Amino acid sequence: MYQKDTIAALATAQGEGGIAIVRISGDKAESCLKTLFQPAVAFESHRMYYGHLVQGGQVLDECMAVLMRAPRSYTREDVAEIHLHGGSFVAGSVLKALYALGVRPASAGEFTKRAFLNGRIDLSRAEAVMALISAEGGRAARAAVRQLSGGVSSFIQTAQEKLLQLLSGVAAAIDYPEEITFEEAAGEMTEGALSLAVELENACDERGARIARSGLEVVLCGCPNVGKSSLLNALSREEVAIVTDIPGTTRDILRSDMLLSGLKVRFVDTAGLRQNTDTIETIGVEKAKKAVASADVAVVVLDASRPLQAQDEALLSDTKDMPRIIVLNKWDLPAALNPADFENAVCVSAAKGQGMDQLEEKIVAFGAGAGESELTQERHMALAREAAAALRRAAQACKDGEAVDVAAVELNEALHILGRITGDQVDEKLLDDVFSRFCVGK
Ligand SMILES: Nc1nc2c(ncn2[C@@H]2O[C@H](COP(=O)(O)OP(=O)(O)OP(=O)(O)O)[C@@H](O)[C@H]2O)c(=O)[nH]1
Ligand SMILES: [Mg+2]
Known part of the structure; x- marks a missing residue:
């Protein structure tokens, strides 16, 4: 379960960045650090030193390093960290040099695993570390x-x-x-x-935890041309979807993620629901129906400037048992619909970006309590x-x-x-x- 050899890995993300940190843990951490890194003064534990990374007499980088002697370290072993300039070349050379000194590449989560095996944290706390990183x-x-x-x-x-x-x-x-x-x-x-x-x-x-972790899936559905894609663009504050006055513009599913009051929300734009003979659009409509069925929340978009049509009525009836919000769009035009006739309705103008705050508030309300269970x-x-x-x-x-x-x-x-x-x-x-x-x- 516990291999006591010395391990090393890049602790920061791959690629270019401000700094790159190479982390070493195990008995050889101190000697390796001293081989590769030359500080101006002698090492004391838990102090950051400025110095040079030297290999074969050549200075590879000007960097900082810290030695944390056991047991006051992340793994409770001796841990050394070398803070290099970001980028993959220097960090890669340091790792190669460490492997040549008998250090082994760390496997996924191995530093945290050692922290657990050495009794510094219990398993649920170890998992919390990863949950925090991926939040x-x-x-x-x-x-x-x-x-x-x-x-x-x-x-x-x-x-x-x-x-x-x-x-x-x-x-x-x-x-x-x-x-x-x-x-x-x-x-x-x-x-x-x-x-x-x-x-x-x-x-x-489970539902709340999934929503906190992966986001609340909100599907925008409605008849062609009611303004679903315009709404997606207004909510994302960018041109994610193509908008035209031709009914049937959107054919495939489009997704756009955003954060609303700390809640991750995934908006799904769908093809307008209608009977159609066009093969592509028919597939789009099928996909749209599936997206509605699997979503956490349905946003039923209606064109408020015209009376309800049979397709609107059908969608209102299909979604009546699921969490939903009814959006009366095109509120900038003379109204043919009355919000009082609908439950949980909000009047917006996607084209003018009006009413987005109220809509967002209603969406966030469906995520209330998500991730707050024990x-x-x-x-x-x-x-x-x-x-x-x-x-x-x-x-x-x-x-x-x-x-x-x-x-x-x-x-x-x-x-x-x-x-x-x-x-x-x-x-x-x-x-x-x-x-x-x-x-x-x-
Ligand atoms: N006046 C007004 N026009 C709007 C509004 N929202 C959308 N439109 C117009 O309605 C037309 C259709 O908009 P889309 O966003 O493409 O509608 P859609 O529901 O995605 O349509 P499909 O993808 O074909 O199903 C476009 O001409 C938009 O400019 C609005 O709030 N007010
Ligand atoms: Mg569309």
Whole structure:
């Protein structure tokens, strides 16, 4: 599980940039640093030094370096970092030189894996590091920071303590039958197990977590020419889609991502819905219908300057059970529709960019609470649900009048499953699953 050799990798992104940082971790970190880097003075731990990167007597770069002696480092091993000028050539040369000194290229997430194996952070915090790196919006980032500062660990710990209490109740019933009867113990266990199961299930909001992580998918749908593409352009504040007065301009699906109040939103523009004999447009209409069905929110765009048509009515009826906003577009023209006739409607003019704030507000409202549940990572939620299922089985066993120790087996199972969230219970496969999703250098 833990290879104690010295590893190195580029810790910053590949390519040109302000700086490039090469990170080295392990016993050889200090000697390697001293071979390659010549500071003006002697090294003290945790201090940044200015100096030169020297190879074969040649100065390769003017740079900064820091040595962090164990255990006060990211991995709890000796760690050295060389901060070079950005770009791939110098950083590549440093890595080559390190490999020649017997250092091994770090695999994905290996520095963080060592931090976990050396007990500096638990597994859920290690995963939070990656979640924070890949967060694209404020919500995903906030959830990751909460997890990084131990939110998940303390939630799971509390659940584990409750489980241990339930188990000690069982032990008491077995050891001191004169003080607590099996019936009493079974009653307590049923109640405790069910309430903990509910608590774990409530901590999982898969939809919210997905929205915080990957964004809220908002599909713009409506008849041809109502102004869907104009709306996409107005919302993105750029010309993403072609706009013409020819009905059937948009044929394929167009996507545009943006951040609204820290929420990542993916707008999907679609082909205008109508019966058509043109093969390409017919495929476009099919795609549009699928996009509507799979979206988180439907924005039904209507042309407010003309009365509703059969196709509008059909779309209003098809989307009535899904989260939706009704947009009365072309509000700059004389109105033929009344917003009071529609639920959750907003009047806008995509052409003039009017009403976008109200529309954005309504969209963001559909993302309220996203990413705020106790657990937000798929792996954690899957395990929490598994543990809740074991707890429900325990409660059922008690209800069925089975001996309390049968239920205790399920409680132990739940305890074991929760341990996989924080990493009290790990195996090589679990670690590979978690860390293979990391980037190299982290
Ligand atoms: N007056 C006015 N015209 C608009 C408005 N929004 C769009 N239009 C016009 O309506 C026509 C159709 O606009 P599009 O954005 O291409 O409409 P669409 O719904 O994407 O159409 P298809 O792609 O064909 O389904 C264009 O001529 C736009 O300039 C608006 O708010 N006011
Ligand atoms: Mg269009």
